[in-house]
Amino acid sequence: MRDGRVTLFQGSWQGRQIDRQATIDKAFIYVKEDNFTPVELVVAITESNITTAETNELGISEIIGVGRSNFKGSPANRRHNIKVGADALNGLLIKPGEEFSLLKALLPVDATTGYLPELVIKGNKTIPEYGGGLCQIGTTIFRAALASGLPITARRNHSYRVVYYEPAGTDATIYDPAPDFKFVNDTGNTILIQTRIEGDDLYFEFWGRPDGRKVMQTKPRVFNITAPPPTKIIETEDLEPGVKKCTEKPHSGADTEFTYTVTYDDGETKTEVFKSHYIPWQEVCLLGVPKGTLTPPEIEQPNPDAPPTTEATDPAST
Template sequence: MLIARIRLISVVLCAVLVPSMVSANTALLKEVVISAERAAVLKTQGIQFSHGKRVWKLSAAKARTLYKTRTAADGTILLQLRPDKIYSYVNIHISPQVNNIGEQSRFVRENGTIVMIKGGIKGSIVDGVKTSLALRSALVSGKASVVVLMKQYRPSVFSAEDFSKLKFPDVLTTGETSFAGSPKNRVHNIKVGTTRFNGVVVMPGEEFSFNTYLGGVDEQNGYLPELVIKENVTTPEFGGGICQVSTTAFRAAMQAGLDITVRRNHSYPVAYYGAPGYDATVYQPSPDFRFKNDMKTPILLKTAVVGSKVRFEVLGTSDGRVVKINGPFTTEKKPDGSLTAAVAQIVTKAGKIIREENFVSKYQSPDKFPHATEANGEKLAQ
């Protein structure tokens, strides 16, 4: 079956990727009756979410964006949640502070033998559906506080015995990018970030999330300040250079013929990544880079920094797919430096195309993003 898709990638860096909770639980869309008195109070009553000692307060105006009310023909006042608005708020403000995703078991291949380098740890994450239902109960009953509810999160946790049954006989591809000429803080951050992905296993049908495995990007996690593109400026921030790692992961996944599910280009062309159109920007909590393992067997990531290059090896069992990458090509360029570029992934199996995707990237003019020429006492590469 031919799957042909064109993906036009937005360049707004700080938008949130908001999965819908509606499909998870249609009860969220159920309208409930509230009294006229409650409806009047809601106009001026704020809401606060709490988890342990943490509290997130919303003004009445902000709280009203999480639900809507209407008056039925018989005069009854009905309240309905807005699940996507709730999820967006939780995803931006609460989840990054309370989620504990645990850790996946990590393995490497040494001299042909698979060796466990870290055991898995279960975690917990915000239960968006239950927290939303708790919010609705609070709105109806008159409570002004909602306790954030959690659910268990189970990353791929393997024992050595379980893992011994998995095989990774083939190097499906090796993705590489060069960071030659990078300032020392950028080099440091690239090295720290690369280690986060060594030994990650992606099971059949599983979606890999770069930001999930990356974890926190701050001083406590070993990062140094370096330039990042944030909103409409280029400014030093902890973790600058992480996009070198995500770009390498993107190229490796493309070359392995895996299904790219979420990818966004940088706001403007960045020289470190070569020809425009083959990069992937990330920032916590979004934008993210994601791909799905659409093979019938697991894959193992082996990552390293070799000299001035980031290397991502994808190990697994070949299913006979053949991958062709066309591009990247610049399709339009304006005098101010803004441009459009594209790169295509064509995956065939037994002579038939099983997926063909064209990733279109629109870059703005670098002039729109004031760029520091010095940071941390060093001259910065342009």
């Protein structure tokens, strides 16, 4: 333990040892009986002298839920940010009764914490922003929380379907300061988060102490599928004239829903239906034009008599 985090954790496991003499004796019997089937090894099982639960004061004994997502095809900076985010959560302990906030656990998302910028479109400019890829973290931990049977208290799906987060309806987007992803540890025991990356797969393992709850989750039902609108071309002087760079792929719109049921050891059952709406998303491409071609936008003069307004923006997909 260091600074309230587990720095090294490894579960106990059973030992297996081949009983050589018993295996030889078994082989001789097969020979005497003209039995030519393969001889199975005689293996003795030995329990660990110290179990996982006995090695820590928190009673953490085994995995209670696993979440997985695939980020194949991600650019280098996105892959880097996914690893930074996963490493930031590895070893984190969630106390009994605690509401976990993903944003609180990850912030700040900037160069000081090791994140790299990813280019996004704003107007007719390409501007770097830090933390592209952290929705992979949000989606994977959402799936781990579901598999563990935990109450989800804050979750929003992405504006449009993204291949990294299929199957549709099982994703969770985050963006500072909102939306956040949250869940409550209602197991009565401490939960330990362990993360790992294998190839293009991200895994979140929740370790704790099983309390008898069982989870039933249906496959997402996808309906109301709508085609994406025509391609949007944005002229920019940041590219060579005639060069076209598509930064957004087209996505069909859809609605999804799945049912999540948790049955507790005392027989109590809680059911929730997770619904998601994805808007159709058009392909967006930048097209280079000669310098001086674009007219600077007019600066709108403020109206002193107009009431103040606030502008809400929908967070970009990460």
